[in-house]
Amino acid sequence: xxxxxxxxxxxxxxxxxxxxxxxxxxxxxxxxxxxxxxxxxxxxxxxxxxxxxxxxxxxxxxxxxxxxxxxxxxxxxxxxxxxxxxxxxxxxxxxxxxxxxxxxxxxxxxxxxxxxxxxxxxxxxxxxxxxxxxxxxxxxxxxxxxxxxxxxxxxxxxxxxxxxxxxxxxxxxxxxxxxxxxxxxxxxxxxxxxxxxxxxxxxxxxxxxxxxxxxxxxxxxxxxxxxxxxxx
Amino acid sequence: xxxxxxxxxxxxxxxxxxxxxxxxxxxxxxxxxxxxxxxxxxxxxxxxxxxxxxxxxxxxxxxxxxxxxxxxxxxxxxxxxxxxxxxxxxxxxxxxxxxxxxxxxx
Numbered sequence: 001x002x003x004x005x006x007x008x009x010x011x012x013x014x015x016x017x018x019x020x021x022x023x024x025x026x027x028x029x030x031x032x033x034x035x036x037x038x039x040x041x042x043x044x045x046x047x048x049x050x051x052x053x054x055x056x057x058x059x060x061x062x063x064x065x066x067x068x069x070x071x072x073x074x075x076x077x078x079x080x081x082x083x084x085x086x087x088x089x090x091x092x093x094x095x096x097x098x099x100x101x102x103x104x105x106x107x108x109x110x111x112x113x114x115x116x117x118x119x120x121x122x123x124x125x126x127x128x129x130x131x132x133x134x135x136x137x138x139x140x141x142x143x144x145x146x147x148x149x150x151x152x153x154x155x156x157x158x159x160x161x162x163x164x165x166x167x168x169x170x171x172x173x174x175x176x177x178x179x180x181x182x183x184x185x186x187x188x189x190x191x192x193x194x195x196x197x198x199x200x201x202x203x204x205x206x207x208x209x210x211x212x213x214x215x216x217x218x219x220x221x222x223x224x225x226x227x228x229x230x231x232x
Numbered sequence: 233x234x235x236x237x238x239x240x241x242x243x244x245x246x247x248x249x250x251x252x253x254x255x256x257x258x259x260x261x262x263x264x265x266x267x268x269x270x271x272x273x274x275x276x277x278x279x280x281x282x283x284x285x286x287x288x289x290x291x292x293x294x295x296x297x298x299x300x301x302x303x304x305x306x307x308x309x310x311x312x313x314x315x316x317x318x319x320x321x322x323x324x325x326x327x328x329x330x331x332x333x334x335x336x337x338x
Contacts, residue, residue: 014318026233031242038246041253043281048245050284052233054291058241061233062248068280069249071273076256077265085257094254150329153304156289157325160308161318163281166274175275176282183283187291196283203279207272 003107004120007100011042012128014158018045019136021155024146025053029137036133040126041098043162044069047196050155056193064193067200075102082106082114096122171210175203299338304329 022032035045048065085093105118179199186195289305308325
Protein backbone atom coordinates (compact mmCIF):
# COMPACT_ATOMS: atom_id res chain seq x y z
CA UNK A 1 0.00 0.00 0.00
CA UNK A 2 2.90 2.34 0.61
CA UNK A 3 4.01 1.65 -2.96
CA UNK A 4 0.47 2.40 -4.16
CA UNK A 5 0.43 5.75 -2.40
CA UNK A 6 3.87 6.85 -3.63
CA UNK A 7 2.94 5.97 -7.21
CA UNK A 8 -0.38 7.80 -6.79
CA UNK A 9 1.34 10.95 -5.54
CA UNK A 10 4.00 10.93 -8.28
CA UNK A 11 1.43 10.32 -11.02
CA UNK A 12 -1.20 12.65 -9.58
CA UNK A 13 1.31 15.49 -9.49
CA UNK A 14 1.75 15.52 -13.23
CA UNK A 15 -1.96 16.11 -13.53
CA UNK A 16 -0.91 19.75 -12.97
CA UNK A 17 0.91 19.76 -16.30
CA UNK A 18 -2.04 18.10 -18.04
CA UNK A 19 -4.52 20.63 -16.63
CA UNK A 20 -2.38 23.62 -17.58
CA UNK A 21 -1.54 22.36 -21.08
CA UNK A 22 -5.16 21.42 -21.78
CA UNK A 23 -6.36 24.96 -21.08
CA UNK A 24 -3.49 26.33 -23.17
CA UNK A 25 -4.58 23.98 -26.02
CA UNK A 26 -7.98 25.71 -26.04
CA UNK A 27 -10.20 23.56 -23.78
CA UNK A 28 -12.04 25.18 -20.89
CA UNK A 29 -11.78 24.01 -17.27
CA UNK A 30 -14.93 21.83 -17.52
CA UNK A 31 -13.76 20.14 -20.71
CA UNK A 32 -10.36 19.52 -19.14
CA UNK A 33 -12.00 17.97 -16.06
CA UNK A 34 -14.27 15.83 -18.26
CA UNK A 35 -11.16 14.34 -19.88
CA UNK A 36 -9.53 13.53 -16.53
CA UNK A 37 -12.73 12.07 -15.04
CA UNK A 38 -14.08 10.09 -18.00
CA UNK A 39 -11.06 9.33 -20.17
CA UNK A 40 -8.68 8.92 -17.20
CA UNK A 41 -5.58 7.72 -19.03
CA UNK A 42 -2.70 10.20 -19.14
CA UNK A 43 -1.30 9.30 -22.55
CA UNK A 44 -4.72 9.41 -24.23
CA UNK A 45 -5.57 12.73 -22.59
CA UNK A 46 -2.32 14.39 -23.65
CA UNK A 47 -2.82 12.94 -27.15
CA UNK A 48 -6.36 14.35 -27.37
CA UNK A 49 -5.36 17.88 -26.40
CA UNK A 50 -2.25 17.67 -28.61
CA UNK A 51 -4.31 16.94 -31.72
CA UNK A 52 -7.18 19.26 -30.76
CA UNK A 53 -4.78 22.08 -29.87
CA UNK A 54 -2.95 21.91 -33.19
CA UNK A 55 -6.15 22.20 -35.23
CA UNK A 56 -6.83 18.50 -35.83
CA UNK A 57 -10.31 17.24 -36.73
CA UNK A 58 -12.59 15.65 -34.09
CA UNK A 59 -12.12 12.28 -35.80
CA UNK A 60 -8.32 12.52 -35.63
CA UNK A 61 -8.41 13.56 -31.96
CA UNK A 62 -10.77 10.71 -31.01
CA UNK A 63 -8.81 8.12 -33.01
CA UNK A 64 -5.45 9.19 -31.57
CA UNK A 65 -6.71 9.17 -27.98
CA UNK A 66 -8.35 5.76 -28.47
CA UNK A 67 -5.25 4.26 -30.10
CA UNK A 68 -2.96 5.51 -27.33
CA UNK A 69 -5.41 3.79 -24.92
CA UNK A 70 -5.36 0.43 -26.71
CA UNK A 71 -2.66 -0.87 -24.36
CA UNK A 72 -5.16 -0.58 -21.49
CA UNK A 73 -7.20 -3.38 -23.10
CA UNK A 74 -4.18 -5.65 -22.70
CA UNK A 75 -4.02 -4.90 -18.98
CA UNK A 76 -7.54 -6.27 -18.46
CA UNK A 77 -6.57 -9.96 -18.74
CA UNK A 78 -3.82 -9.35 -16.15
CA UNK A 79 -5.98 -7.36 -13.76
CA UNK A 80 -9.31 -9.24 -13.95
CA UNK A 81 -8.06 -12.46 -12.23
CA UNK A 82 -6.47 -10.33 -9.45
CA UNK A 83 -9.55 -8.32 -8.55
CA UNK A 84 -12.32 -10.83 -9.49
CA UNK A 85 -14.83 -7.96 -9.66
CA UNK A 86 -18.49 -8.42 -10.66
CA UNK A 87 -21.20 -5.99 -11.84
CA UNK A 88 -20.64 -2.33 -11.01
CA UNK A 89 -17.38 -3.21 -9.34
CA UNK A 90 -16.14 -4.56 -12.63
CA UNK A 91 -16.96 -1.28 -14.40
CA UNK A 92 -15.04 0.57 -11.71
CA UNK A 93 -12.08 -1.82 -12.01
CA UNK A 94 -12.08 -1.27 -15.78
CA UNK A 95 -12.03 2.52 -15.40
CA UNK A 96 -9.11 2.26 -12.94
CA UNK A 97 -7.14 -0.10 -15.22
CA UNK A 98 -4.19 2.09 -16.21
CA UNK A 99 -0.41 1.71 -16.45
CA UNK A 100 0.24 2.42 -12.78
CA UNK A 101 -2.49 0.32 -11.13
CA UNK A 102 -1.69 -2.65 -13.39
CA UNK A 103 2.02 -2.41 -12.68
CA UNK A 104 1.61 -2.20 -8.90
CA UNK A 105 -1.08 -4.92 -8.80
CA UNK A 106 0.81 -7.43 -10.94
CA UNK A 107 4.08 -6.78 -9.09
CA UNK A 108 2.71 -8.31 -5.85
CA UNK A 109 3.29 -12.01 -5.05
CA UNK A 110 0.43 -12.41 -2.59
CA UNK A 111 -3.18 -12.26 -4.02
CA UNK A 112 -4.46 -9.98 -1.26
CA UNK A 113 -1.55 -7.58 -1.70
CA UNK A 114 -2.20 -7.61 -5.48
CA UNK A 115 -5.86 -6.69 -4.97
CA UNK A 116 -5.06 -4.00 -2.43
CA UNK A 117 -2.24 -2.67 -4.61
CA UNK A 118 -4.48 -2.39 -7.68
CA UNK A 119 -7.41 -0.68 -5.93
CA UNK A 120 -5.33 1.73 -3.83
CA UNK A 121 -3.14 2.73 -6.76
CA UNK A 122 -6.12 3.11 -9.10
CA UNK A 123 -8.24 5.07 -6.62
CA UNK A 124 -5.30 7.15 -5.39
CA UNK A 125 -4.20 8.12 -8.88
CA UNK A 126 -7.82 8.88 -9.86
CA UNK A 127 -8.34 11.20 -6.91
CA UNK A 128 -5.00 13.03 -7.10
CA UNK A 129 -4.96 13.14 -10.92
CA UNK A 130 -8.30 14.96 -10.92
CA UNK A 131 -7.45 17.31 -8.05
CA UNK A 132 -4.17 18.30 -9.71
CA UNK A 133 -5.80 18.56 -13.15
CA UNK A 134 -8.18 21.16 -11.70
CA UNK A 135 -5.28 23.02 -10.09
CA UNK A 136 -3.32 22.99 -13.36
CA UNK A 137 -6.33 24.11 -15.40
CA UNK A 138 -6.85 27.10 -13.10
CA UNK A 139 -3.12 27.96 -13.26
CA UNK A 140 -3.03 27.52 -17.06
CA UNK A 141 -5.99 29.86 -17.46
CA UNK A 142 -4.07 32.57 -15.63
CA UNK A 143 -0.89 32.18 -17.69
CA UNK A 144 -1.71 34.43 -20.65
CA UNK A 145 0.29 33.91 -23.88
CA UNK A 146 1.40 30.25 -23.72
CA UNK A 147 4.37 30.79 -26.05
CA UNK A 148 5.89 33.40 -23.78
CA UNK A 149 6.18 30.86 -20.96
CA UNK A 150 7.39 28.07 -23.23
CA UNK A 151 4.23 26.03 -22.64
CA UNK A 152 4.21 24.81 -26.27
CA UNK A 153 7.61 23.20 -25.58
CA UNK A 154 6.26 21.86 -22.27
CA UNK A 155 3.60 19.93 -24.21
CA UNK A 156 6.30 18.34 -26.38
CA UNK A 157 8.30 17.48 -23.24
CA UNK A 158 5.19 15.84 -21.73
CA UNK A 159 4.98 13.46 -24.69
CA UNK A 160 8.71 12.80 -24.44
CA UNK A 161 8.33 11.97 -20.75
CA UNK A 162 5.48 9.56 -21.55
CA UNK A 163 7.35 7.72 -24.32
CA UNK A 164 10.78 7.65 -22.62
CA UNK A 165 10.27 4.58 -20.37
CA UNK A 166 8.83 2.65 -23.34
CA UNK A 167 12.02 2.94 -25.40
CA UNK A 168 13.85 0.12 -23.64
CA UNK A 169 14.13 -2.26 -26.60
CA UNK A 170 15.43 -1.97 -30.14
CA UNK A 171 12.09 -2.31 -31.96
CA UNK A 172 10.62 0.53 -29.89
CA UNK A 173 13.59 2.79 -30.65
CA UNK A 174 13.35 2.12 -34.38
CA UNK A 175 9.60 2.75 -34.40
CA UNK A 176 10.05 5.98 -32.40
CA UNK A 177 12.64 7.29 -34.87
CA UNK A 178 10.53 6.32 -37.87
CA UNK A 179 7.42 7.90 -36.31
CA UNK A 180 9.25 11.22 -35.92
CA UNK A 181 10.43 11.14 -39.56
CA UNK A 182 6.99 10.18 -40.90
CA UNK A 183 5.18 12.80 -38.82
CA UNK A 184 7.50 15.63 -39.86
CA UNK A 185 7.68 14.58 -43.53
CA UNK A 186 3.90 14.36 -43.95
CA UNK A 187 2.90 17.39 -41.84
CA UNK A 188 3.13 19.84 -44.80
CA UNK A 189 0.92 17.68 -47.05
CA UNK A 190 -1.68 16.08 -44.74
CA UNK A 191 -4.41 17.59 -42.54
CA UNK A 192 -3.42 18.20 -38.91
CA UNK A 193 -3.65 15.05 -36.78
CA UNK A 194 -3.33 12.62 -39.70
CA UNK A 195 0.51 12.39 -39.65
CA UNK A 196 0.31 11.09 -36.07
CA UNK A 197 -2.17 8.37 -37.10
CA UNK A 198 0.03 7.46 -40.04
CA UNK A 199 2.88 6.82 -37.57
CA UNK A 200 0.59 4.39 -35.71
CA UNK A 201 -0.06 2.51 -38.95
CA UNK A 202 3.68 2.20 -39.40
CA UNK A 203 4.00 0.73 -35.91
CA UNK A 204 1.41 -1.95 -36.70
CA UNK A 205 3.37 -2.86 -39.80
CA UNK A 206 6.67 -3.10 -37.91
CA UNK A 207 5.03 -5.03 -35.06
CA UNK A 208 3.57 -7.62 -37.44
CA UNK A 209 6.67 -8.04 -39.58
CA UNK A 210 9.39 -7.83 -36.94
CA UNK A 211 9.46 -10.86 -34.58
CA UNK A 212 12.38 -10.36 -32.26
CA UNK A 213 13.14 -10.06 -28.56
CA UNK A 214 9.46 -9.68 -27.57
CA UNK A 215 8.79 -6.01 -26.85
CA UNK A 216 6.51 -6.66 -23.90
CA UNK A 217 4.06 -4.17 -22.43
CA UNK A 218 4.65 -5.27 -18.83
CA UNK A 219 8.38 -4.62 -19.07
CA UNK A 220 7.88 -1.07 -20.34
CA UNK A 221 5.34 -0.39 -17.62
CA UNK A 222 7.49 -1.93 -14.90
CA UNK A 223 10.34 0.35 -16.00
CA UNK A 224 8.06 3.36 -15.81
CA UNK A 225 6.74 2.60 -12.36
CA UNK A 226 10.17 1.83 -10.97
CA UNK A 227 11.54 5.08 -12.42
CA UNK A 228 8.68 6.96 -10.75
CA UNK A 229 9.40 5.23 -7.47
CA UNK A 230 13.02 6.34 -7.63
CA UNK A 231 12.02 9.97 -7.96
CA UNK A 232 11.66 11.87 -4.71
CA UNK B 233 -12.80 22.42 -32.85
CA UNK B 234 -14.93 24.53 -30.57
CA UNK B 235 -18.03 24.46 -28.36
CA UNK B 236 -20.46 21.61 -29.02
CA UNK B 237 -18.19 19.80 -31.50
CA UNK B 238 -15.33 19.83 -28.99
CA UNK B 239 -17.64 18.55 -26.23
CA UNK B 240 -18.92 15.82 -28.51
CA UNK B 241 -15.35 14.78 -29.36
CA UNK B 242 -14.41 14.74 -25.65
CA UNK B 243 -17.39 12.52 -24.76
CA UNK B 244 -16.82 10.21 -27.75
CA UNK B 245 -13.11 9.84 -26.99
CA UNK B 246 -13.87 9.26 -23.28
CA UNK B 247 -16.43 6.57 -24.06
CA UNK B 248 -14.02 4.95 -26.54
CA UNK B 249 -11.14 4.78 -24.05
CA UNK B 250 -13.44 3.37 -21.34
CA UNK B 251 -14.83 0.77 -23.76
CA UNK B 252 -11.27 -0.27 -24.61
CA UNK B 253 -10.45 -0.78 -20.91
CA UNK B 254 -13.69 -2.74 -20.38
CA UNK B 255 -13.04 -5.01 -23.37
CA UNK B 256 -9.85 -6.15 -21.64
CA UNK B 257 -11.86 -7.20 -18.59
CA UNK B 258 -14.64 -8.96 -20.52
CA UNK B 259 -12.86 -10.85 -23.30
CA UNK B 260 -11.54 -14.35 -22.62
CA UNK B 261 -8.00 -14.09 -21.36
CA UNK B 262 -6.31 -16.01 -24.20
CA UNK B 263 -7.65 -13.62 -26.88
CA UNK B 264 -5.55 -10.68 -25.78
CA UNK B 265 -2.68 -12.39 -23.98
CA UNK B 266 -0.86 -13.24 -27.22
CA UNK B 267 2.71 -11.95 -27.66
CA UNK B 268 2.11 -10.44 -31.16
CA UNK B 269 -0.91 -8.48 -29.89
CA UNK B 270 1.08 -7.14 -26.95
CA UNK B 271 3.99 -6.24 -29.21
CA UNK B 272 1.88 -4.33 -31.73
CA UNK B 273 -0.02 -2.49 -28.98
CA UNK B 274 3.23 -1.44 -27.28
CA UNK B 275 4.69 -0.20 -30.58
CA UNK B 276 1.52 1.72 -31.49
CA UNK B 277 1.77 3.61 -28.20
CA UNK B 278 5.45 4.37 -28.84
CA UNK B 279 4.74 5.55 -32.41
CA UNK B 280 1.84 7.83 -31.44
CA UNK B 281 3.69 9.46 -28.54
CA UNK B 282 6.89 9.90 -30.61
CA UNK B 283 4.96 11.45 -33.50
CA UNK B 284 3.25 13.78 -31.03
CA UNK B 285 6.66 14.84 -29.66
CA UNK B 286 7.76 15.75 -33.20
CA UNK B 287 4.55 17.56 -34.18
CA UNK B 288 4.39 19.48 -30.92
CA UNK B 289 8.08 20.47 -30.92
CA UNK B 290 8.82 21.14 -34.57
CA UNK B 291 5.67 22.12 -36.50
CA UNK B 292 3.46 25.20 -36.62
CA UNK B 293 0.35 25.59 -38.79
CA UNK B 294 1.17 22.68 -41.07
CA UNK B 295 4.84 23.52 -41.57
CA UNK B 296 8.07 22.19 -40.07
CA UNK B 297 9.47 24.98 -37.90
CA UNK B 298 12.63 24.77 -35.81
CA UNK B 299 12.63 27.33 -33.00
CA UNK B 300 13.28 27.64 -29.25
CA UNK B 301 10.99 24.66 -28.59
CA UNK B 302 13.63 22.24 -29.91
CA UNK B 303 16.17 23.52 -27.38
CA UNK B 304 13.56 23.20 -24.63
CA UNK B 305 12.90 19.62 -25.70
CA UNK B 306 16.63 18.83 -25.67
CA UNK B 307 16.82 20.17 -22.12
CA UNK B 308 13.87 17.94 -21.19
CA UNK B 309 15.73 14.93 -22.63
CA UNK B 310 18.71 15.75 -20.40
CA UNK B 311 16.35 15.92 -17.41
CA UNK B 312 15.00 12.47 -18.35
CA UNK B 313 18.53 11.05 -18.62
CA UNK B 314 19.26 12.15 -15.05
CA UNK B 315 15.91 10.61 -13.97
CA UNK B 316 14.14 13.83 -13.03
CA UNK B 317 10.44 13.41 -12.16
CA UNK B 318 7.85 14.09 -14.87
CA UNK B 319 6.82 17.51 -13.55
CA UNK B 320 10.45 18.68 -13.50
CA UNK B 321 10.99 17.46 -17.08
CA UNK B 322 8.01 19.49 -18.29
CA UNK B 323 9.06 22.56 -16.30
CA UNK B 324 12.65 22.43 -17.59
CA UNK B 325 11.38 22.49 -21.18
CA UNK B 326 9.12 25.46 -20.45
CA UNK B 327 11.78 27.47 -18.60
CA UNK B 328 14.54 26.91 -21.20
CA UNK B 329 12.18 27.80 -24.06
CA UNK B 330 10.85 30.87 -22.27
CA UNK B 331 14.38 32.10 -21.51
CA UNK B 332 15.50 31.65 -25.13
CA UNK B 333 12.43 33.54 -26.38
CA UNK B 334 13.07 36.27 -23.84
CA UNK B 335 16.61 36.47 -25.26
CA UNK B 336 15.18 37.02 -28.73
CA UNK B 337 14.93 33.57 -30.33
CA UNK B 338 11.65 32.81 -32.19
